[in-house]
Amino acid sequence: MNIPWRLVLAHTKRRWLRSTLTIVSVFMTILIFGILRSFIVGIETSVAEASSTRLVSASALSLFAHLPKRLEGEIAQLPGVEAVTHWTWFGGVYIDSSPDHLWGRFGVDVPSMRKVYGPDLILDDEVWKRFEENRTSCIIGADLAKDEKLKLGDRVKIVGNLFPGTVDVEIVGIYQSKVRSFDQKTMFMHWDYMNELSKSAGGRQDIVSTFTMLLKDPGQAGGLAKSIDTNYASSSNRTLTQTEKMFQAQFASMWGNLPLFFSILGGIVIVACLMVTANTMMLNARERVQEVGILKTLGFTPGSVSTMALVEGLLLCLVGGALAMAVVRSFDGKMMMFTILTVPWRTIAEGLAIAAGLGLLSGFIPALLTHKLTILDAIRRRA
Amino acid sequence: MSDHPLIRLAGVDRIYTRGNEELHVLNGLDLDIQKGEFVALMGPSGCGKSTILNLMGAIDRPNAGQVLFDGEDLSEMNEAERASWRARNVGFIFQAYNLMPVLTAVQNVLLPLQLTPLPRAKRRAQAELALQIVGLSERMNHYPNQLSGGQEQRVAIARAIATDPRVLLADEPTGDLDAKSAAAILDLLQELNRQNGQTIVMVTHDPKAAERAHRVIQLDKGRVVGGHAA
Numbered sequence: 001m002n003i004p005w006r007l008v009l010a011h012t013k014r015r016w017l018r019s020t021l022t023i024v025s026v027f028m029t030i031l032i033f034g035i036l037r038s039f040i041v042g043i044e045t046s047v048a049e050a051s052s053t054r055l056v057s058a059s060a061l062s063l064f065a066h067l068p069k070r071l072e073g074e075i076a077q078l079p080g081v082e083a084v085t086h087w088t089w090f091g092g093v094y095i096d097s098s099p100d101h102l103w104g105r106f107g108v109d110v111p112s113m114r115k116v117y118g119p120d121l122i123l124d125d126e127v128w129k130r131f132e133e134n135r136t137s138c139i140i141g142a143d144l145a146k147d148e149k150l151k152l153g154d155r156v157k158i159v160g161n162l163f164p165g166t167v168d169v170e171i172v173g174i175y176q177s178k179v180r181s182f183d184q185k186t187m188f189m190h191w192d193y194m195n196e197l198s199k200s201a202g203g204r205q206d207i208v209s210t211f212t213m214l215l216k217d218p219g220q221a222g223g224l225a226k227s228i229d230t231n232y233a234s235s236s237n238r239t240l241t242q243t244e245k246m247f248q249a250q251f252a253s254m255w256g257n258l259p260l261f262f263s264i265l266g267g268i269v270i271v272a273c274l275m276v277t278a279n280t281m282m283l284n285a286r287e288r289v290q291e292v293g294i295l296k297t298l299g300f301t302p303g304s305v306s307t308m309a310l311v312e313g314l315l316l317c318l319v320g321g322a323l324a325m326a327v328v329r330s331f332d333g334k335m336m337m338f339t340i341l342t343v344p345w346r347t348i349a350e351g352l353a354i355a356a357g358l359g360l361l362s363g364f365i366p367a368l369l370t371h372k373l374t375i376l377d378a379i380r381r382r383a
Numbered sequence: 384m385s386d387h388p389l390i391r392l393a394g395v396d397r398i399y400t401r402g403n404e405e406l407h408v409l410n411g412l413d414l415d416i417q418k419g420e421f422v423a424l425m426g427p428s429g430c431g432k433s434t435i436l437n438l439m440g441a442i443d444r445p446n447a448g449q450v451l452f453d454g455e456d457l458s459e460m461n462e463a464e465r466a467s468w469r470a471r472n473v474g475f476i477f478q479a480y481n482l483m484p485v486l487t488a489v490q491n492v493l494l495p496l497q498l499t500p501l502p503r504a505k506r507r508a509q510a511e512l513a514l515q516i517v518g519l520s521e522r523m524n525h526y527p528n529q530l531s532g533g534q535e536q537r538v539a540i541a542r543a544i545a546t547d548p549r550v551l552l553a554d555e556p557t558g559d560l561d562a563k564s565a566a567a568i569l570d571l572l573q574e575l576n577r578q579n580g581q582t583i584v585m586v587t588h589d590p591k592a593a594e595r596a597h598r599v600i601q602l603d604k605g606r607v608v609g610g611h612a613a
Contacts, residue, residue, distance in 0.1 A: 002497055002498055004494060004497060006486065006490055006493070007483060007485065007486060007494070010483075010485035010486055010490070011485055013485075014484075014485045290481070291483060293481075294481045294483065295494070296442075296466065297440070297442055297469065297475050297481075298469070298470065298475070298494055298495045298498070298542075299466050299467060299468075299469040299470025299471070299495060299498045300466060300470075300498065301462070301463045301466040301467070302462055302463070302466070303463065375437075375442040375443075376437065376442065376443060379477075379481075
């Protein structure tokens, strides 16, 4: 099939403003799709990559309720438990309350954390040792260091809100994660230190957010979880124990059916963009009725002339889509709403496929009209 | 000139329908065009001159009768076959030039050459030669809006002859031009006919233009009403 490519490119160049606006509208659409999709994939990935050899116990009331620290000893005694550690969400304000400075900050027990989570992190023995020995030290994730421009030896001050007092800790290590479920935008400090601060300021004390158990045998996870929850079923500290994978899924479900909402939102944006690009292509086709007649007169077949209309829409949409997906790809690994944006090649392919679909659909009716247009009608400029 | 006609219209009817009204433009028309002839079609508006050109160029179909080109019935071809046939055999020249405004002169001339099996370099050489023949070598990279009407028509002629077609069909080629430019275009057509033996069928209202042809065919109400050697 003979397509006058030079003419296609010349049209795009000649109507540069229209072409640019079309590209920008597709760019925005695919960008929105890409970001929403990356968020959904991020949630799915964190659930999929979470460990099934660890159990997480939290309050059965809510993720925001606490459990007494003393349960740690009791849980550690249970058969099948290799090690127990605990995390406590400190909250607080770093610099200001803007979302830019809102990242995870937890009080932990360093030796047990190393035992339970150490294999997931890239951190030298020397750093673990320094962290363990210095009660007012902390380690931070590599992404957090980059985003907040923090380096080793810097001090981080966080004004408490859930717990009173201001923590003032020195960065002794910057970790990288081996798995996506362990994000790199979190700070870990000594639970003892934050607990003591809270205690001296008259705040809450001896409480933790979650316990994490490393299991001797993952096959025992179900029985052990049931056993822990049964133990505390009739106490004021009812627990909900599940594998880390299920815990991540529960965390993700806090967003409600956000993936569905995002999918609907993305769909609406794509349809709106289709209307815009289709309108542009129709306008182009109307302006070029006579040119279609000339091309057909010169000997271009109806198929090649109508393909020209399709190709033009396809080119513009693919350029917009490719630019958008390049930007989306650069978001890979970034945090958004406590979720690591994940941009696999599948998402890139989906974005490009949608852009191509937009191009083909928007060019379909103009192509059909072009195909049917007789030379005589075209030359007389009757569309 | 050969006795064997290059183009033969035999008993051709062409009827256009507008709403409920039928417009009989051609009524049982018979017409032969010999190879190498330069023929002018004249007659009042609506007499069917342009319709004949459209039928000869296979951009329209008769309601009855036959349009034969070198013995081949054009009516029996489908759209794709007719397109391919046009690319090989016909060069069109329109009154309004009908150049692509987004392409330069040489790019316009290259358009029909894209449909030939020639390699890219050869196509370019052929386009440049065509522009040289019409005297526009110096302006091959100009866009149509940077050319005068006469120059635009020269580019259109270059586009029409670039593929070395067997017939040139010109519909009022001087209709939009001033007298001087019109004379130059007619000189060019005449030269193409004389030097290359190019068959030309030209529709015109202008008796001076018709004088350049070998033969003038007078039409009225869809029939040949007279003809003479110019």
